[in-house]
Amino acid sequence: MEFKSHKVIVDSENPFKNDRLNRQPHVDNFSTLLENISSPIVLSVNAPWGQGKTTFLEMLHAQLAIKEHNSIYFSAWETDFASDPLQAFLGEINESIETLINGDEEKNKAWETTKKAGSHILRKGLPALIKVGTAGILDAEKIIEDESSKVMEGLTKDFLSEYTKNKEAISQFKSGVSKVLSNEGSPSTRLFIFIDELDRCRPTYAIELLERIKHLLDIEGLVFVLAMDKVQLSHSVKGIYGDKFEAIGYLRRFIDIEYTLPESDLDAFIDQLYINFGFNDFFQKRMQYQEFQYDKDHLKDTFKLLANAKKLSLREVEQLFAKINLVIQSTAENIYLYPSLLAFLIIAKEYHYDNYNDYINKGDTPEKLISDLYAMIPLSELLGSHSCALVESYLIGAKYDDYNNTVGDSLKRHEDIENDESSSKEQKRYSDKIVQISTSFSGFRNSISLDSLKQRIEMVESFQFSS
Known part of the structure; x- marks a missing residue:
């Protein structure tokens, strides 16, 4: 797997041979x-x-x-x-x-x-x-x-x-x-x-x-x-x-x-980075495990959603991908990665550090990071987004276990929406998905190892990324 994405080589005889962005x-x-x-x-x-x-x-x-x-x-x-x-x-x-x-x-x-x-x-x-x-x-x-x-x-x-x-x-x-x-x-x-x-x-x-x-x-x-x-x-x-x-x-x-210069096609750029960093090969090896069947798509879809919402530059996207790459390279193929949560936390650490730090290090409830997610994505888009549902569910689920329940009011809010007759079908459908996924992590065997994910993300800070 590549450590970094290489500069686009412009062939003097065929300038558009490596045109990633349809320029x-x-x-x-x-x-x-x-x-x-x-x-x-x-x-x-x-x-x-x-x-x-x-x-x-x-x-x-x-x-x-x-x-x-x-x-x-x-x-x-x-x-x-x-x-x-x-x-x-x-x-x-x-x-x-x-x-x-x-x-x-x-x-x-x-x-x-x-x-x-x-x-x-x-x-x-x-x-x-x-x-x-x-x-x-x-x-x-x-x-x-x-x-x-x-x-x-x-x-x-x-x-x-x-x-x-x-x-x-x-x-x-x-x-x-x-x-x-x-x-x-x-x-x-x-x-x-x-x-x-x-x-x-x-x-x-x-x-x-x-x-x-x-x-x-x-x-x-x-x-x-x-x-x-x-x-x-x-x-x-x-x-x-x-x-x-x-x-x-x-x-x-x-x-x-x-x-x-016209705005870049971030989706096409991210697709190319997947190839450049060798992510396709990594996730292909994980396909042998039933639980990881959709990891590849979950990471890509979530990252595309967040990158477009925050209007990240190509270079910012590339640097964030390099950080995700380090986390992936330090993860065995049979270990849970929770790619949607990983993508969100990497971005949150970069652009919403205080809320990230309170959540990951100080036992804070997920509400502040969930608010950051809602601030990024318009509600009409969020309610129909499976990627948003995964991110929010994992943020809650990582704090939801029998020994250290620190979900705050984030789960109850969705339970209330489910039971509220005035809620729209879209709201109920989204909240129902959040409740089902979040509560599935209850118990030691099913819990999300936030400490393990944190260690891999924090390890990235030991490396410097040139602009």
């Missing part, structure tokens, strides 16, 4: 838009953390490459160690630009001019920043020689040439890029540049990158596509300019068109 129609539509849109332009792909922006961009990048468009993929987060985003950007795209030049002497000269101009722009900003940061103790020129030249090595021999006016350098920079993209008698060559994980960067780096794109790379032929969590990035902006700063409006200055 192809959205990628096809977006790529058609890019092919027909005028430049220069900056588009953003906006979605919360963990919703698949990187995979979407990688598919889009591969799709355009298959159509023989010039495109570059640039991970901002992987390069935010650089002093200036322009420095990292030139370093990352240098190799790709060579294919555009294709031996053209004039374009090659233009690109060399661009790199020199970029060096001058960098050189103007770096010394001041370094002197401020070190109170003038360090020699800025020496640092530039030692550090910046390493990053820019191979791009230009004139990185530390004499300082020229910044305005002239910017003009030369733009002119050089334009010449590289130019086609005599035809529109400029399109160059699609995908910038990913902007919201994960250092706040100053992310803002500087946006500034560079807006002021230095506003050039005919360039089409930028930025993947970002706009809300998270706005927090970064406020971290620099203050809480009262109108961050969303500030970000709009840099973006011409904003595209919101």
